[in-house]
Amino acid sequence: MPELPEVELAVRALKKFVLGRRIVKAQLLLQRTAPDLSPRQFASKLRGARIESIGRRGKYILFTLDSHRVLMAHLRMTGKFLYVQSKAVPPKHTHAIFHLDNRHKLLFKDLRQFGFMKIVSEAELFETKELKPLAPEPFSEEFSPAYLRSVLANSRRKLKEFLLDQTKITGLGNIYVSEALFLAQINPFIEARELSARRLPRLHKAIRDVLADSIEAGSTDDPNPESIDGSYRPRTSKGRWKMYGREGKPCPRCGTPIRRKTLAARSTYYCPRCQRR
DNA sequence: ACTAAAGCCTGGCTGC
């Protein structure tokens, strides 16, 4: 379930393995994965292109090519990139293959087929319907406590649901929202506009801390070339989830059993004692 | 303008 830290780690791994490589041949195996492009268009737009830079915006991975095109990819729930030798047999659920100029290939694999790719011109990248509506990056200066206050101010939505809205804050998903709210000791079910002035800076800091700690904790992963998959396997206690998936287990702060409630069809984990308001 | 909920999709798991 890639959220900002997983996407950031995937980008770092991709840089390590495919930056500067030329795409010798590209194959689209599942139409759904690049719905705007026929397999023929996909192949012709990528053939011969060199990967000049790799980055991300929100949870979108961006490969900028020397053709001044950008390959945009979103992993959604189960998307992964795999870097393997040319001769390797692509695993099940491989939906696109990028043959590189170094006897390796990059695979896009996605069990649930929610992930997708598209190719846009570099000039229009930030005007696309995907990137244009995105809120500031959580580590940018623009994402300040004042900004957070201004977007929260009028919303009657539940705070947790609000924080999942990528047009308000980018990068958080279901897991890190639970983690950030626990860290800040704030109840997920209050209305966004009800967040007190006292708690607001705490939430702002918690969002940044939980994302930064998770990136840091995951960055010690073995740089195994075959696993550029955005999977998050924390190596340090700092990055381990304290709330998510731990229903019934003791709250690490006070020992009260962690509770799970469904909100907007998603599991929300919280401590009923530490996150009373 | 804002909010809520359904839908997309596969595989793992639970319970009959």
Add this chain to the structure above:
DNA sequence: TGCAGCCAGGCTTTAG
């Protein structure tokens, strides 16, 4: 053992 039904959740679309 088989299998229906639920669940996982990022994001878009539709409905209110």
